[in-house]
Amino acid sequence: xxxxxxxxxxxxxxxxxxxxxxxxxxxxxxxxxxxxxxxxxxxxxxxxxxxxxxxxxxxxxxxxxxxxxxxxxxxxxxxxxxxxxxxxxxxxxxxxxxxxxxxxxxxxxxxxxxxxxxxxxxxxxxxxxxxxxxxxxxxxxxxxxxxxxx
Numbered sequence: 001x002x003x004x005x006x007x008x009x010x011x012x013x014x015x016x017x018x019x020x021x022x023x024x025x026x027x028x029x030x031x032x033x034x035x036x037x038x039x040x041x042x043x044x045x046x047x048x049x050x051x052x053x054x055x056x057x058x059x060x061x062x063x064x065x066x067x068x069x070x071x072x073x074x075x076x077x078x079x080x081x082x083x084x085x086x087x088x089x090x091x092x093x094x095x096x097x098x099x100x101x102x103x104x105x106x107x108x109x110x111x112x113x114x115x116x117x118x119x120x121x122x123x124x125x126x127x128x129x130x131x132x133x134x135x136x137x138x139x140x141x142x143x144x145x146x147x148x149x150x
Contacts, residue, residue, distance in 0.1 A: 006084075007054045008092060011062070013046040020059035021050060021077075028079040033138050040137065051096060053080070053089045061089040065097045071107040072146070073097065078111075094124050098147065108148040115141045 011017045026037035045064060053061035063078040075097055080089050101109055113121055115132050126145040135142055 005055060006060065006087070006089060006092075008096065009052060009054070011050040011052045013048075013050060017052060017054075017059065018050060021052060021062045024059055024062055024081060025077050025079050028081070029077065030138070033140055035138055048076075049097075049100065051093055053084075053093060055084070060084040061093060063090075063093045063097065065100065065109075067104075072110045073101045073104070073106050073108075075109050075111040090120065091124060094121075098149075102149055106149070108146055110144065110146045112142050113145050115143050118143060118145065121145050121147075 011021060022037050022042075030037050030039075044066070048067070049065040051063055051065065052059050059081075061080040061084060064076040066074040066076055068074050075094065078090055078093065097109060109126075110129070111121065111126070112135065113126075118126075118128065122145075124147065126147045129144040129146040132141045132143045134140070
């Protein structure tokens with residue numbers, strides 16, 4: 001069920017809203033493991049779709065849709081503030097990316113998910129694609145997942 005108090009919109013790279021994405025992604029995806037978003041190469045995000053969920057002017061959810069020159073787009077950096085989880089925010093963002101990717105003629109969407117969150121993506125139709133692994137950038141088990149459009 002979609003929370004009607006949340007506004008969803010693209011975020012311009014480098015804007016004040018984009019700065020909020022860095023803080024949210026750092027808090028959720030990096031700090032718990034002793035890392036910083038500053039360690040990540042985000043230079044290509046100026047050509048990606050950065051998409052956010054806002055409660056008033058406060059960013060509460062974000063993800064990146066990356067076009068990488070293949071038949072599949074890539075979903076990256078999905079993060080939802082802990083106080084806003086289980087309200088459908090991640091699902092709304094994922095479905096927006098699915099719609100945009102279908103319109104662009106893509107075969108589907110791929111992502112790298114922490115193994116602890118794979119059930120969320122499976123409810124959206126994503127399937128495991130390979131064995132779990134530990135990426136170089138963060139010491140947390142991940143697995144590749146793919147949503148194939150039919």
